[in-house]
Amino acid sequence: MKDVAEAANVSVSAASKILRGDRSRFGEETCRRVVEASERLGWRRNLLVSGIQTGRTNTVGVMIPPYDSFWVKVLSGIHKRLGEADFLPITLWLGDLDHLPHFEANEQEGVRQINRLLDRRVDALILWPTFAVAYQEHLAGLAEKNVPVVVIDHRSDEPYGDSVATNESQATRAVAKHLLDLGHRRIACISSRESKSQTWALERRRNFERAISLKSEAEVRSWRLNRTGDNGVEVATHLLTDDFRPTAVFAVTDHEAHCVYEAAITLGLSIPGDLSVVGFADLDFAATMMPPLSTVRQRPQEIGERAASLLIDRLDGPLAGEPFVHSEIEADFVLRESTGPAPA
Template identity: 25%
Template structure:
């Protein structure tokens, strides 16, 4: 039996509004209230309704499709973001294409191919390593491509951006450890050359400097935003004769890999070392111990970034100045952090004891 294609009438019934309101929300979402818009978005998701993109494209001479370019589709960090992007795009009457690992020498050619073939109307870029010169060519006259950069800001580039304040969030994570009484705090970095790596390490260093605490080079571990790199950092940590009592990892995957290595060496968390991650992946609450982490607002980030790009495509954002939206992260405290078992003696107290 052939399954019946969902209709706009079903969306209207599910959301409790008229078909005209559904149509208005899909074509001009700014004309309906936020609560109505969210009800219709949920109805679209549940019913599986898809607007007739082909007919719209023929009428408006557009593809009604956005391209989402990711640095690594395997990273679970992007799952919630992609879900919210697709929900927002469908609500606005757009489809979504995904390009993985968009950087490299042929990135300019690949981007031009997408747009010259009229397959997409705009680019939502999550990869800050794409060559800036290639992007400038793509977004320059005579036919500029609408572009919004999300998550990984490209410094000095004149593009619309939607991101979180990584530096301040890393400060918060480190201050949490300092507030628990930790004086020796290490850091697992992200990949070399990544803008997020630099911002999160800068936040860690700022919190340490503000507290008058030293940053030791042997307590800074190489990373790559994955579990293998975190596990390797854990092996190096276990081999140290003098270990920090706490570690801030640049993302959850590396923190989880680090916890795995600790377990292999019989090092207990948080008794022997407290660990903080970054992102709040779905698995973070279910590892042992549950991971304290900085929760990035991934759903909001994807929704806002997709909406901003579609606004640019449709000419609703006419300002010559680029939009820069910064979202806040939230500290989620779980079982991987606690006061150190043996509090270090403060430097000034040590002087008095001599």
């Protein structure tokens, strides 16, 4: 900085202010000389020092794993929006990808990982549902310390931050209407574990059940996976051989829909001749399943961008000091070849 000031023939204090963006009190020619000198000499701002001076690091802890194509696109949206606002995302998750569904088994490790970011003075956090549960139960008091939080796909009875989710009611109504219009009246729903971190699954299933129940002659029954979520094919087999004998199945994610496909093949059922199947998420494998899966296409890129925008607005914009916001993103029904008229 001293070298830049000398080359531009200004004081060190003036050079520092100009390079921090505080240029209102200096002439255009002075600012030009300082900027040109800094570029010529290769000056770079010391963000550690800046953070000490301002109390801000312009870093955001993003605690979301690249679990599947949905979350990869959510991450893409977050990184895009944060980059536009000159925030640096620090992405962190727990364990390896093979064990992510069992996060609750080591919640204390999740708390430790959150604290790793807080100890590095990130300005805010974006959390996926299982990290949100750990934060809520152990660290929510930090909201009083001006560490804004945005949670994706998780609802809390007592909000401790902003949240972003898919509009489950709108999406499941579209699925229900599609199946009912095809004449299906015995419809099964296969849900995920519905653990305390999976409020999205509970909400998705309940909204679907509510939409089907509006048709008086239609009936819906629901099954869900076990605590660890590793018995999807077993549950699918059970629901397909139950006395209820559904003609259509709605799966709360494409992962469960894949399990229904496996069970149907084993039982000799054709899709969609004997059984219609609808998934949710439009994951990267949905279009290549045999037959291609009808599903709900979420908008993960938009969800990620919205989450980052909420944080930025909470830190520097119109949401500062305002009540927490819950933002819902619309979804789109994608018709493919896994659904057809109800069999006689």
